[in-house]
Amino acid sequence: MPGTLVDKQQLNIAIIGSGLGGLSAAIALRRQNHYVTIYERYDFGGEVGASLSCASNGSRFLEEWDVPVKSAKPVILKSLIMHEWESGAVKGQYDLGDYREQFGTDYNNFHRIDLHTVLKETAVGAEGQGPPCSLKTWHKAVRMNAEAGTIEFENGNAASADVIIAADGIRSLSRAQLGITPSITPSTSCCYRCIIPASRLRELGLEQFITSDAIEFWGGYGISKIVMSACSNNEVVSCYCFYPAQYNDLKEDGWNISTTGENLVKTYPGLDPRLHKLFLHADDIKMWRLYIHEPYPYWTKGRVALLGDAAHPMLPDQSQGACMAMEDAGALGILFSTKYETMSVAQRLEMYERVRKERACKVQSASAKARTDLSERIGWSSKTDRPGKLTIEEVCGYDMHAHIEQLVREGLSCR
Secondary structure: OOEEEOOEEEEEEEEEEEOHHHHHHHHHHHHHOEEEEEOOOOOOOOOOOOOEEHHHHHHHHHOOOOOHHHHOOOOEEEEEEEEEOOOOOOOEEEEEOOHHHHHHOEEEEHHHHHHHHHHHHHHHHHHOOOOOOOEEOOOOOOEEEEOOOEOOOOOOOOOOOOEEEEEEOOOOOOOOOOOOOOOOEEEEEEEHHHHHHHHHHHHHHOOOHHOEEEEEEEEEOOEEEEEEEEEEOOOOOEEEEEEEEEOOOOOOOOOHHHEOOOHHHHHHOOOOHHHHHHHHHOOOEEEEEEEOOOOOOOEEOOEEEEEEOOOOOOOOHHHHHHHHHHHHHHHHHOOOOOOOOOHHHHHHHHHHHHHHHHHHHHHHHHHHHHHHOOOOOOOOOOOOOOOOOOOHHHHHHHHHHHHHHHHHHHHHHHO
């Protein structure tokens, strides 16, 4: 039963979904010597998308889990730069300064595919602590018994586990199995994303965007905003381009809807001509419809816990979606370590929700605010922050080990 005390033996843990969050959880739990099986609904084709910034609160766990970060070819971010919309002139810069000294790790900017590949290799590879994870593709979970810890798959197979981590993304099927019905509102914004290789930027005379080691912004006080950054060892530059949803009345769900550079240019009249030039020569140009999810009432039931976008989908404007998933995974790795082995599975999952839900939902709310107000973004100087604003210190300096220890101690003292 979920409420009985677990022994010191390894647990069998099932993870539904092999995205960044699912793989992070797999590694965190493998490192605690548990047997982990990852179930992926499709063939393992890897992530899609452009750049992904990983602040110290995510990078800290990558280092803790002995993930070979350098193999994911990060660009280490050194500053945030604001440009004039029309001229492109720099009108503000926030230097991250001694970021590693202050927060313990670098502020890494990855290409999603690079990081996804390294996480997968770390999870299933022979090297490193814990038994290698097993990855089973073409296993779409369609039914689940949270109390019994059983899963049925579309292909007719079934599985049981001591713990099930549902990391099956923003369109999670597992949420409904737990009785959760999301409250979703279409955002007033949509987003284009695109990438362009450094070699092409050099040919276009736009090499200044390759080596800035920065996240660069145009706009952001209102719906329209361009966010640019280099990744993949400065071999690729990525752009996220936000615009009013009514511009093309995009209703299709998903973030992989193809479009053209000409459409990007037409969407942003009067924008810095260097960006128009970049858009016309960019690759992998996709449209992305954005939605706002209200916080869910709970994340856990029986032996099952939601993780990442399945638990707390958020808009991308705080660049914290991946980091929050890594924090979720970090919490599971800590709670399912031998330090807390006298707690039952149910107690550990209850503590997981307690330590994660309030913090992740606060970031979720702050991301929605930052969608139309760049001053809400955590990266800008927090010396003059408004009361209640999410700060860089609060996000990047967070000590989850200490937080869990405090909550467990408080929980025990109340018994």
